[in-house]
Amino acid sequence: MIELAKVNQKYGGTQILWDLNLNVKKGSRTCIMGRNGVGKTTLLKVIMGILPIAEGTLTINGVDMVKKSVESRPDIGVGYVPQGRHIFGQLTVEENLKISLNCARQKSKLIPEHIYELFPVLKEMLQRRGGDLSGGQQQQLAIARALVLNPEILILDEPNEGIQPNIVQLIRDVLLKLNREQGITIVLVEQKLPFARAVGEEFVLMEKGHVMSSGLMADLNDDLVSQYLAV
Numbered sequence: 001m002i003e004l005a006k007v008n009q010k011y012g013g014t015q016i017l018w019d020l021n022l023n024v025k026k027g028s029r030t031c032i033m034g035r036n037g038v039g040k041t042t043l044l045k046v047i048m049g050i051l052p053i054a055e056g057t058l059t060i061n062g063v064d065m066v067k068k069s070v071e072s073r074p075d076i077g078v079g080y081v082p083q084g085r086h087i088f089g090q091l092t093v094e095e096n097l098k099i100s101l102n103c104a105r106q107k108s109k110l111i112p113e114h115i116y117e118l119f120p121v122l123k124e125m126l127q128r129r130g131g132d133l134s135g136g137q138q139q140q141l142a143i144a145r146a147l148v149l150n151p152e153i154l155i156l157d158e159p160n161e162g163i164q165p166n167i168v169q170l171i172r173d174v175l176l177k178l179n180r181e182q183g184i185t186i187v188l189v190e191q192k193l194p195f196a197r198a199v200g201e202e203f204v205l206m207e208k209g210h211v212m213s214s215g216l217m218a219d220l221n222d223d224l225v226s227q228y229l230a231v
């Protein structure tokens with residue numbers, strides 16, 4: 001569903017991703033892990049078209065995405081929840097959600113009701129400004145905003161950073177439900193092992209811009225954890 005082959009990526013003169021290969025299967029839940037600064041966010045930005053690929057190939061649903069803009073991603077069924085949420089603080093919750101409806105893929109201009117079933121607090125707060133929400137509420141809004149577009153693939157960058165435990169559980173349950181009931185492919189960058197194990201069925205371990213190991217989450221053993229994740 002998402003395939004990267006021999007991708008190299010630089011910031012100025014500094015190379016961040018090195019000959020990186022990744023294959024995310026349709027309907028899977030893949031968790032990308034690694035210590036700080038190994039290139040996880042950079043990899044997601046490459047998939048999203050936020051950063052141009054210096055070298056290599058990227059296809060999503062069989063479509064060559066290398067030269068396609070970031071705006072093309074929603075139309076091909078990719079939703080993105082960036083690190084730090086990036087919601088619009090001056091706009092209301094409803095306006096934040098409606099912004100997504102302008103994308104071409106979205107034929108209806110109504111916010112789908114199932115969004116509020118997943119995140120009831122958003123319905124109560126529709127007229128509240130995004131900037132006035134708590135961190136956990138903002139994260140729910142960020143995920144909801146991506147879901148408004150009915151994505152086939154949902155890509156999330158550390159959705160639990162700075163979020164209280166009960167909301168972390170809610171996000172875990174929502175991701176599992178979306179995958180199991182709607183078949184949405186989940187790609188998650190996550191540092192916290194318990195959450196990664198709970199949500200991911202496959203893991204990808206990165207170090208210094210390389211994929212060092214990948215496989216079934218059930219096979220992520222203590223050796224791999226201490227080699228690539230322990231600090």
Ligand SMILES: Nc1ncnc2c1ncn2[C@@H]1O[C@H](COP(=O)(O)OP(=O)(O)OP(=O)(O)O)[C@@H](O)[C@H]1O
Nearest residue numbers: 011014016034035036037038039040041042043191
């Ligand atoms: N805009 C930028 N310009 C220059 N260097 C950058 C930029 N963004 C990130 N980097 C560097 O690229 C490397 C990879 O960063 P990236 O954010 O992809 O890592 P990460 O694995 O997501 O880390 P974290 O877990 O801390 O978010 C780091 O050394 C970082 O300092």
